[in-house]
Amino acid sequence: MKKFGFLIILFLCVLAFPLTGHAASKATHILLDGNEIDLSADRQVQVVNNSVMIPIRVVVEELGFNVDWNSKTGTVTIQQSGNVITLLTNSNTATVNGQSFKLTAPAFAKNGTTFVPVRFVSEQMGLAVDWNNVTKTVSLTTPNSGSGSASLPGGNSGSGGSVSVPDPNANLVSLTGLSYSDNRLILAVDGQVSPKTSTLTNPDRIVIDLPNVKFAADFASGFPLDSHQTGTIPVTGYPDVSQIRYSLFNSQPSTIRIVLDLNYAKGFEMTNANDGLVIIDLDKGTAPGTTNPAPGGNGKKLVVIDAGHGGSDPGAISLHSKKEKDFTLAVVLKVEKLLKNEPNIDYVLTRSGDTYPSLSDRTDLANKLKADAFVSVHGNSGPSSASGVETYYTRSGSSQTFANIMHKYLVKATGLPDRKVRQSSLHVTRETTMPAVLLECGFLSNKGDEAKMYSADFQQKVAEGIVAGIKEFLGVK
Secondary structure, three states: OHHHHHHHHHHHHHHHOOOOOOOEOOOOEEEEOOEEOOOOHHHOOEEEOOEEEEEHHHHHHHOOOEEEEEOOOOEEEEEEOOEEEEEEEOOOEEEEOOEEEEOOOOEEEEOOEEEEEOOOOOOOOOOEEEEEOOOOEEEEEOHHHOOOEOOOOOOOOOOOOOOEOOOOOOOOEEEEEEEEEOOEEEEEEOOOOOOEEEEEOOOOEEEEEEEOEEEOOOHHHHOOOOOOOEEEEEOOOOOOEEEEEEEEEEEOOEEEEEEEEEOOOOOOEEEEOOOOEEEEEOOOOOOOOOOOOOOOOOOOEEEEEEEOOEOOEOOOEOOOOOEHHHHHHHHHHHHHHHHOOOOOEEEEEOOOOOOOOOHHHHHHHHHHHOOOEEEEEEEEOOOOOOOOEEEEEOOOOHHHHHHHHHHHHHHHHHOOOEEEEEEOOOHHHHOOOOOEEEEEEEEOOOHHHHHHHOOHHHHHHHHHHHHHHHHHHHOOO
């Protein structure tokens, strides 16, 4: 049982290390308790679409497991002490003792050897692991060698029981998201952090290190993140910053580094109130590391503007194959330009590029900021005959009042049919703690609405209507 649990750990850990290329990587070695597993030329580790694939028979037989390959069904079955792993070639799912797991890539057969993706099990399993990036060597120490034991969830641990090796990343804080708006970088985390900031030259940049922080499990679903745990987001509309880069800078201890690439030297101020948000403001301060009030903490009203969908989520698709996410972002960026000229309103965007913060990320951001209002911009879809605008709210009272005001301006700005204000239990209007509305600014499925929605003039009018409605509701002149 202990070795079976170790196999699962092996699958997980090999993929966690950065490997490059799209073919066999002959420079990669796997050491098991100090002994290298012999991989022949045709059984080298494969890297396919950034997923590491291992020759399953070679590895598991090294551990004394039984492997069965059914060529008719394309099924690989691994058995040991009543525990069973089943994989099907060209399938993105596998089962472990009947429990399904999603694979990063399907298993495949090549030259008589079956290759499987190594990461398809829970990260909660423990194993002593060391990675040498120079020699491309993974050193693995099994529980039997004295570093503890690993166990398979749901399996028997044997008469002697098993001791779970603590996951060194189990107690790390997670970076759940980031955004850039109003010349401020906002980092969302799920615990207390101690950022370390610095400035560098040639080229100019601001560096923020987050010790004891890891990327959230779903971070890559909303933000670019490659197999090397690095990503880049371009920044447009701000002359100070060209792009944001982030990476897993260190693994022991886990440290995330965020870099703001500047177009010229620029001071900043940092806010870290241990409320789940770290804010780097480039419009304030001349020296790194000083603190300043959070958005809205200066007596101004604070509104969070949300461009619906984004990144991997395109939203509705229009009659001419245009994406809702592009419409919503175009409108929100125009709203941003208008709000820059409002001296009594602070604002934060949930996204300023083609990223996908989860719905919880969006509402958590607004709640942590203690925003005064929340506006989510969307495009509708339905029968081709459906046309017009709708405004949604969840809670009666201030949210309903906010919805009525915003809808008045939305109808006027668009010139589209009035489909009324509606109450509905939508996540972004339900889970926010401030007055919140969701605006459906027309139907992408309607020929007439679609033509208007993707015109810059229409988008500008919608943006102006949104700002006017916000100002009226907040009582800002």
